[in-house]
Amino acid sequence: QSVLTQPPSASGTPGQRVTISCSGSSSNIESNYVYWYQQLPGTAPKLLIYTNDQRPSGVPDRFSGSKSGTSASLAISGLQSEDEADYFCAAWDDNLSGPVFGGGTKLTVL
Amino acid sequence: EVQLVESGGGLVQPGRSLRLSCAASGFTFDDYSMHWVRQAPGRGLEWVSGISWNSGSIGYADSVKGRFTISRDNAKNSLYLQMNSLRAEDTAFYFCVKDKTPFFGSRQNHFDYWGQGTLVTVSS
Numbered sequence: 282q283s284v285l286t287q288p289p290s291a292s293g294t295p296g297q298r299v300t301i302s303c304s305g306s307s308s309n310i311e312s313n314y315v316y317w318y319q320q321l322p323g324t325a326p327k328l329l330i331y332t333n334d335q336r337p338s339g340v341p342d343r344f345s346g347s348k349s350g351t352s353a354s355l356a357i358s359g360l361q362s363e364d365e366a367d368y369f370c371a372a373w374d375d376n377l378s379g380p381v382f383g384g385g386t387k388l389t390v391l
Numbered sequence: 392e393v394q395l396v397e398s399g400g401g402l403v404q405p406g407r408s409l410r411l412s413c414a415a416s417g418f419t420f421d422d423y424s425m426h427w428v429r430q431a432p433g434r435g436l437e438w439v440s441g442i443s444w445n446s447g448s449i450g451y452a453d454s455v456k457g458r459f460t461i462s463r464d465n466a467k468n469s470l471y472l473q474m475n476s477l478r479a480e481d482t483a484f485y486f487c488v489k490d491k492t493p494f495f496g497s498r499q500n501h502f503d504y505w506g507q508g509t510l511v512t513v514s515s
Contacts, residue, residue, distance in 0.1 A: 328503050
């Protein structure tokens with residue numbers, strides 16, 4: 282059972298906008314930065330969003346992150362077939378003294 | 392180009408030990424903290440352990456504390472994970488992961504490059 286809570290699945294059609302939620306608590310999301318990782322099938326995870334809403338170079342601006350209180354969200358606009366992947370949120374947890382992950386959301390592009 | 396190459400995985404019996412290694416290249420290894428993150432087949436990600444640039448700060452997930460030991464050799468650009476008293480629930484792909492910062496133990500710890508992983512299977 283993961284410390285951060287994500288919906289197990291999400292879906293959308295090409296061109297659509299989808300959001301993936303990540304729920305935590307005062308010891309992780311509320312007081313620390315949120316990060317998002319994308320894992321394409323059969324590959325290692327890749328950093329998608331850092332410090333709540335920043336994109337590493339090379340990540341399209343279709344991907345955006347936000348945080349409010351104990352929750353965070355990843356939004357993907359102009360959905361493309363290559364966005365089909367698993368998405369994980371993460372944050373430092375002050376009580377556990379380490380990073381914690383969400384259980385992951387499998388995004389399907391219909 | 393940053394490269395992280397894990398080795399040392401395999402099939403091991405419950406209660407036995409295994410040592411994972413990670414060879415790093417393409418960046419100044421001793422400028423960054425490093426981590427091990429694992430993923431059971433078909434499951435989510437779990438942070439296992441992290442170590443600061445100079446080994447001065449180290450952390451472990453509760454699930455492995457007292458059984459696993461992380462270490463690094465900056466002269467060899469290498470990261471290690473000694474895994475003792477292995478259990479079936481330790482079965483997973485183990486990823487060597489580079490941090491964006493040199494320090495371990497803060498809100499800024501996050502993972503900017505990942506290796507491809509090495510599979511550890513604990514079974515009799």
